[in-house]
Amino acid sequence: MTEKISGKRKLKCVILNGLMYMAVGVILLILAGVIGYILYRGLGGINLDFLTNKPSLLYGTVGILPNILNTVYIILITLIIVLPIGVGAAIYLNEYATNKKVVRIIELATETLSGIPSIIYGLVGMLIFVTFLKLETSLIAGSLTLVIMTLPTIIRTTQESLKTVPNGYREGSLALGAGKWYMIKSVVLPSAIDGIVTGCILSVGRIVGESAALLFTAGMANEVLGIGEFFLPKKAGSTLTVALYMYAKERGEFEIAFSIAAILLVLTFVINISAKIAAKLLKKKGANP
């Protein structure tokens, strides 16, 4: 071991290492910068009035209550529709489908869906739901658009989870005389619940951050919609992200935009942590079934 590596090689290593540390530093700096700046500019504007009012020129109020509610409504409608479809598709792929080619084609289709950018979803959603089905710009049209967009996520996470359910469970259930549907309902699905939950969390994250797909489908209104009407056609409304865009780009009210951005950041953080916890639970189950 007396021979040392040459100076030139050493220098190369030092440079490569340096570049690596620099790259990591740049990324951490960007993240800290973005978060710090947004919280610095945005937190000051958040108070109870801001969260519980709607914007009104008449009363001179600013507030994002309608946007918060719209975001919640859209998440609810989307999940209620996409969950059965996505979980059903995953069950078909994992439990029913026997033809490998069909499975491959369906998987190819879901991959294609997940690669389509949200602006295209927005446009097609406008063509199909707003114009063709005559729902007009409404929360329901926006939600239906998001259903197509989040479907791949739900299918993928559920499928991953179904794959970890040991075959012995299925065989045991069938051997006891259960039908296939009974077996799925009472044995397979409960064991796959964590994958479904992960899919939901990821979808919520996607919906909260979505703007391009909603701009022309869910509209830009800032009215408070009641529990009894939000799912009706023609009831338009902007989510937090769309509102942020409108305040920043169209009206130049940056303080409001930054406050919304701060709220979105906090939401992102919460969703991230929930996804991590869910993933950990999933892994635990995978390790000792």
Next chain:
Amino acid sequence: MKRAADFIEKLTSVIFTLCGFLAIAFVVLITGFLVMQGTPAIGKIGIAEFLFGRVWASTAQTPSFGILPFILTSVYGTVGAVILGVPIGILCAIFIAKMANGKMASFIRGAVDLLSGIPSVVYGLVGMIVIVPFVREAFNLPDGATLFSAIIVLGVMILPGVISVSETAIRAVPKEYEEASLALGASKTETVFKVVVPAAKSGILTGVVLGIGRSIGEAMAVMMVSGNVANMPGLFKSVRFLTTAVASEMSYSSGLQREALFSVALVLFVFIMIINLILNFVVKRDKEG
């Protein structure tokens, strides 16, 4: 009793099958609507005139619908984002996968996850308030909303995807490769850069292609920082992307202008489909090799 049970079995099986095929139906529906709505305008304008026309003046007295500026802007913007984001992303992925200890790695991974969860309008807002004025000052321009600003924002936005896919690929390289290289006297850094990374190159390439898809499909963030003027692209000119062309005129368009916007979306869709094809090709070759 038996008949009822049989019926439920049949019914559930049909329902799950339908759910499974819905993903294919959505892809067909999206493609169908885009082709149906996007081709008439191309026919009226003339495909060469449409794709290679250098002037977009949709609301002029004698309107002109050439989308070459949008296509080139999207291509340049994406190339720029890749040049900026990919090296940093790959270096960071190498660091997380091979150099950092457990705690450090999971910390950086958490930071990257957070970065990927931040909504695109938030990136747009920060770009608008921080990067655009900075570019204006630094390069002494009348307006900082330029292709260059958009490239910076896009470069940051593709980072998380590039990092997480590359990291997975680097991790998947068999340990024996590394051990053999170390045993031959190569240093840790040399081993990682000359043995591990080349072995993971198809996985890393997948990450890059995903980044390209993300970058070419991004609308809102780019809309907020690129100035949105239909110029032929230049690094320090205000420009309009394929995505922003659709988003910016859709709300007030009519007639041939509206149809032409659908054609722009169709062109964008074709780009995305080509990227999807490449992705499938790369992924498949990876699995087979």
